[in-house]
Amino acid sequence: MSDVHFERIALIGIGLIGSSIARDVKQLGLAKHVVVSTRSEDTLTRAEELELGTEYTVSAADAVRDADLVIVSVPVGASEAVAKQIAGSLKPGAIVTDVGSTKASVIAQMAPHMPDNVHFIPGHPLAGTEKSGPDAGFAGLFRDRWCIFTPLPDTDTAALDRLKAFWIALGSRVDDMDPEHHDKVLAIVSHLPHIIAYNIVGTADDLETVTESEVIKYSASGFRDFTRLAASDPTMWRDICLHNKDAILEMLARFSEDLAYLQRAIRWGEGDKLFELFTRTRAIRRSIVQAGQDVDAPDFGRHALETKK
Amino acid sequence: MSDVHFERIALIGIGLIGSSIARDVKQLGLAKHVVVSTRSEDTLTRAEELELGTEYTVSAADAVRDADLVIVSVPVGASEAVAKQIAGSLKPGAIVTDVGSTKASVIAQMAPHMPDNVHFIPGHPLAGTEKSGPDAGFAGLFRDRWCIFTPLPDTDTAALDRLKAFWIALGSRVDDMDPEHHDKVLAIVSHLPHIIAYNIVGTADDLETVTESEVIKYSASGFRDFTRLAASDPTMWRDICLHNKDAILEMLARFSEDLAYLQRAIRWGEGDKLFELFTRTRAIRRSIVQAGQDVDAPDFGRHALETKK
Structure with missing residues (x-):
């Protein structure tokens, strides 16, 4: 063409x-x-x-x-x-x-x-x-x-x-x-995920009881998924945080509220609340794969790459 | 063999x-x-x-x-x-x-x-x-x-x-x-990431201003990375939350504290604090890739899989 x-x-x-x-x-x-x-x-x-x-x-x-x-x-x-x-x-x-x-x-x-x-x-x-x-x-x-x-x-x-x-x-x-709607949509599908990823990687980096080398060594059990987003360009992401402040703060507030609910369920041993959420979120992954917005292969298809080595 | x-x-x-x-x-x-x-x-x-x-x-x-x-x-x-x-x-x-x-x-x-x-x-x-x-x-x-x-x-x-x-x-x-140390290490490298992933997917699912179909459609801009962990087995993860409660609650408390700091930096436009964190976390990704605990390909190598279609 x-x-x-x-x-x-x-x-x-x-x-x-x-x-x-x-x-x-x-x-x-x-x-x-x-x-x-x-x-x-x-x-x-x-x-x-x-x-x-x-x-x-x-x-x-x-x-x-x-x-x-x-x-x-x-x-x-x-x-x-x-x-x-x-x-x-x-x-x-x-x-x-x-x-x-x-x-x-x-x-x-x-x-x-x-x-x-x-x-x-x-x-x-x-x-x-x-x-x-x-x-x-x-x-x-x-x-x-x-x-x-x-x-x-x-x-x-x-x-x-x-x-x-x-x-x-x-x-x-x-x-x-609409620009305002775009900014809200992006706040949840992109900006909040990046901020959360940066944050959890920072939290892990700051621990005294678990060494950084342990975090790195055992990262395949979940943590590594976050490190990809947290490796994104710092200047770009600083600017996004500063220039979509209102929508991001709104999403952060909701996220924290939901996390407090989950934390409370863990503290009080409310297994049914945990199970309900963990089941609901699984369906969303399926929809994303069906919509062609992610690969269906387990582990994002990493395994295929890893075994090719 | x-x-x-x-x-x-x-x-x-x-x-x-x-x-x-x-x-x-x-x-x-x-x-x-x-x-x-x-x-x-x-x-x-x-x-x-x-x-x-x-x-x-x-x-x-x-x-x-x-x-x-x-x-x-x-x-x-x-x-x-x-x-x-x-x-x-x-x-x-x-x-x-x-x-x-x-x-x-x-x-x-x-x-x-x-x-x-x-x-x-x-x-x-x-x-x-x-x-x-x-x-x-x-x-x-x-x-x-x-x-x-x-x-x-x-x-x-x-x-x-x-x-x-x-x-x-x-x-x-x-x-x-040591079993107790194992539980702390796993709380940060695995349990917290899964809980955070479940939580953010739940938050996105509950929004009134952004539809679920928008979340799915535009998920490639970051969100989809979280949906993989949030698609993990609900029974397994309910049990983990209930059976590693103390270490998980400790990590959650730290994560939330760090997130409050980040939220405040966004609210007050403190770009230098954001830039410092976003730069530090990038180094950890590099270490994980160097340690052979993740693939070096961009996007977890999804692109290679997607273009093979």
């Missing part, structure tokens, strides 16, 4: 997400020119070594000049700074989108700086791994994953459709959502 | 763990006779269909008669009942072991019933998946996983060595530990 969707794409930020987009665009021939831009000279050099684009610059303003599609893939806390940098150089009619995990905050940071003659369409591909940086990306990252758009009230339908067609070409399924 | 370790093995309980042992024993030729016993007629029939043993009986007392090695693989809450059933039929000199995830409680339940002329050696293979039942087991489950023994003060060294040699033949690495 070779189907040029855009003459020139500017990728602002070339980490896991940006570099995966770059690889897909190159492999599928979705653009004639791909300008890669990142603040770090080292990362830019690495992107060039990996041949992720056709042009490279540390200047976001230079990168977006003449681009038909601008994809901002930076930690959400950097959104406003990028918006300010690119605002004056955007081509009239260009589509500007992002990949941030919080949408209300990104809109608040970027929208005020966007010229009237560009299409600013916030987006969020729900894809990633615990790795980060330009080497971590790979073609196919977005295949069968959702990409959620949170268009503004005045978003041009044709531009939205064009952007969706691009993401569909990357293999994504697309969806629209 | 065909190296008979025991003339006759009795497997009391034939779920994920029992049936995995059975498959290994058969494949490696570690015993001449393998008696499979479980209370459920249906499960016993299934075990027979799967040809997991050489003899089958619903009576645990009958199963252990003449057995040189008895492996009890039942939910830990059933340990005392099994001990009472088998006590009168055990062969003098037999080794009796178990696979339970809590050791102090299993010892308290079983040791008082064990005749003086058998070797009761509590054990715990740190292996498993989220699946349960005789169909879920597979040969090689214990390969490169730890099996921890918590011998009693009067345990015969020769018997312990013989039992260890058996587990080493299954591919396990072996370790000794």
Whole structure:
């Protein structure tokens, strides 16, 4: 398949997400020119070594000049700074989108700086791994994953459709959502899980009675499942926590309330309450596997990988 | 390799763990006779269909008669009942072991019933998946996983060595530990992670603002990692919660304290505290992968499986 969707794409930020987009665009021939831009000279050099684009610059303003599609893939806390940098150089009619995990905050940071003659369409591909940086990306990252758009009230339908067609070409399924609702959904399906994972790994690290080497040695009995999320990019996750504060605090409060209930059931030996919850949650796993959102193989299929060694 | 370790093995309980042992024993030729016993007629029939043993009986007392090695693989809450059933039929000199995830409680339940002329050696293979039942087991489950023994003060060294040699033949690495220390270690590396996973899946299931179908649809952004542990056997986990209460409550208290600290940092926008924790936890993941206790592939290697489809 070779189907040029855009003459020139500017990728602002070339980490896991940006570099995966770059690889897909190159492999599928979705653009004639791909300008890669990142603040770090080292990362830019690495992107060039990996041949992720056709042009490279540390200047976001230079990168977006003449681009038909601008994809901002930076930690959400950097959104406003990028918006300010690119605002004056955007081509009239260009589509500007992002990949941030919080949408209300990104809109608040970027929208005020966007010229009237560009299409600013916030987006969020729900894809990633615990790795980060330009080497971590790979073609196919977005295949069968959702990409959620949170268009503004005045978003041009044709531009939205064009952007969706691009993401569909990357293999994504697309969806629209209200920004506030997106932020609540993500708070429970992504942000709370990451925060909990970071927290439990921190708790384990701080114990005096159990050594760190014991935690590592015996981690296959459950703990290791959490360490993957807790190995995600610290800057990205600091920013998400700070920029989706309200929804995250709401989910944290509910989680803690539920945990107190469970703790009480353990203390008082209420086996029936434990059994009821433990049975209910099993059904959700089944639904996720049925929906094609996780593999059915036991242990996430690790065993297959481990025995291949 | 065909190296008979025991003339006759009795497997009391034939779920994920029992049936995995059975498959290994058969494949490696570690015993001449393998008696499979479980209370459920249906499960016993299934075990027979799967040809997991050489003899089958619903009576645990009958199963252990003449057995040189008895492996009890039942939910830990059933340990005392099994001990009472088998006590009168055990062969003098037999080794009796178990696979339970809590050791102090299993010892308290079983040791008082064990005749003086058998070797009761509590054990715990740190292996498993989220699946349960005789169909879920597979040969090689214990390969490169730890099996921890918590011998009693009067345990015969020769018997312990013989039992260890058996587990080493299954591919396990072996370790000794004090029962109370085992229970604390497992509380953090296994029990707390499972409880937290069950809890967050429950929290997500109970939301009014985010639908269950949204949780399922978008689960790949983090949530799905928790659903695997939360799909584990409810009876087994109810029993663990009830039988390792003190250590679990201690770990839960610490976890909640740490979470309150994190929540406060989010509320007050203390990005440096978040960044410090999120950086520290990343190192632990690296150590686990280096220790060979998890795969290095992103996303637990799911991507490799997904793209194979």
